[in-house]
Amino acid sequence: MERGSNQVSPRKDDELKHEMEGHLRSGHPTHAEEAYEPEPPADDDIRTDGGEDLRSELARHLQRTTFPADRQAVLEALEANHAPEATLEAVRRLPEGGEYANATEIARALGAAD
Structure with a gap:
């Protein structure tokens, strides 16, 4: 053959x-x-896929029942679900007074998703 x-x-x-x-x-x-x-990959390796990691982390640690939510509600939900510190730090940069319908909207507000 x-x-x-x-x-x-x-x-x-x-x-x-x-x-x-x-x-x-x-x-x-x-x-x-x-x-x-x-x-x-190590936890501190540089990620190359832009905002997808942040959006994925948010989606992994937030439930649908969390939304709609403001910054404080998102932080509380992330803390309750043991989200990584880097994700919490990113969400702490969200502006006060905004309301978000899902993880993608949060990532967009942080400039991490298209």
Whole structure:
């Protein structure tokens, strides 16, 4: 059987496929030792996707019943749901008197979402 530009033999190809099968089916790492897994990003790594991280953090720690909410209500909900300090600091920069319908509106008010 012709394999084109494949650099491994058909047998090695089947071995590799078998090794990856568990990971592909489960959607999570299957190595017994953590040292063989790729390292996740550190908490202080620079994020490159703009406001999406802030919006995601807000959405993760706020419930639909929180909205509509002003700055103080958002802060209280975030604190009650143990949001990260960076998220709390960002929300503390919101102007007084504003009311927000969802996490996206909060992120926009902070200049983090398009």
